[in-house]
Amino acid sequence: QLQLQESGPGLVKPSETLSLTCTVTGGSISSRSYYWGWIRQPPGKGLEWIGSMYYSGSPYYNPSLKSRVTIYVDTSKNQFSLKVTSVTAADTAVYYCARHPGIAAAVTDWGQGTLATVSS
Amino acid sequence: DIQMTQSPSSLPASVGDRVTITCRASQYISSYLNWYQQKPGKAPKLLIYAASSLQSGVPSRFSGSGSGTDFTLTISNLQPEDFANYYCQQSYSTPPTFGQGTKVEI
Numbered sequence A: 001q002l003q004l005q006e007s008g009p010g011l012v013k014p015s016e017t018l019s020l021t022c023t024v025t026g027g028s029i030s031s032r033s034y035y036w037g038w039i040r041q042p043p044g045k046g047l048e049w050i051g052s053m054y055y056s057g058s059p060y061y062n063p064s065l066k067s068r069v070t071i072y073v074d075t076s077k078n079q080f081s082l083k084v085t086s087v088t089a090a091d092t093a094v095y096y097c098a099r100h101p102g103i104a105a106a107v108t109d110w111g112q113g114t115l116a117t118v119s120s
Numbered sequence B: 001d002i003q004m005t006q007s008p009s010s011l012p013a014s015v016g017d018r019v020t021i022t023c024r025a026s027q028y029i030s031s032y033l034n035w036y037q038q039k040p041g042k043a044p045k046l047l048i049y050a051a052s053s054l055q056s057g058v059p060s061r062f063s064g065s066g067s068g069t070d071f072t073l074t075i076s077n078l079q080p081e082d083f084a085n086y087y088c089q090q091s092y093s094t095p096p097t098f099g100q101g102t103k104v105e106i
Helices: none
Strands: A005-006 A020-026 A033-043 A048-054 A069-073 A079-083 A093-100 A114-118 B003-005 B010-012 B019-025 B032-038 B045-049 B060-065 B070-073 B085-090 B101-106
Touching: A005 A093, A020 A033, A020 A114, A033 A069, A048 A069, A048 A079, A048 A093, A079 A093, A079 B032, A079 B085, B019 B032, B019 B085, B019 B101, B032 B060, B045 B060, B070 B085
Parallel strands: B010 B101
Antiparallel strands: A005 A020, A020 A079, A033 A048, A033 A093, A069 A079, A093 A114, B003 B019, B019 B070, B032 B045, B032 B085, B060 B070, B085 B101
16 A cells, blocks of 8 residues: 655745655655655645655656756655745645656545745 | 636535536636545545546546537436535646545435
């Protein structure tokens, strides 16, 4: 049974960098069939796709966030990570890590989500 | 980006009802449309993919239809556990985009 678990600081100061990690258990991040991505949801609002990547390819980023986002995979730890630079209050959200079978495909597996709050 | 518009935003309903949620894409997306259910404090759960294919383990009272730009999610015989938020998502082009959500409430 595949499980995804987000981890990282729950509180980040404005202008600093938000860093989150997703640990994958019950499956290999090096699977040829899947992409690994991040999706966020501001409190009380809808869902926004941040970006995704194949374990051995180049990441895809949402153009609205591209200048501030980095996604990378660590196959040795079976983890993938997200960094968002120069955060503001608008980046406060629940961040979900996810697995999906194509670059823009339906998300079949989700982490439980982690709330990241941007505040001084 | 492709804009996804759901209606209604809120849908009062009762147990046993048949409810329909509509999702409209701002441009043609073929059948690349997915539906998710989200309960408070939980991650979304995939219900329907490719407009009408039921995800494994999802009850058959959930069904999806449509193609092109107009899609519907229908829940027949609404159960207490179905009161939740529902989102559509297009997977036709990047970036994938979601509708704003529909809250099915008592």
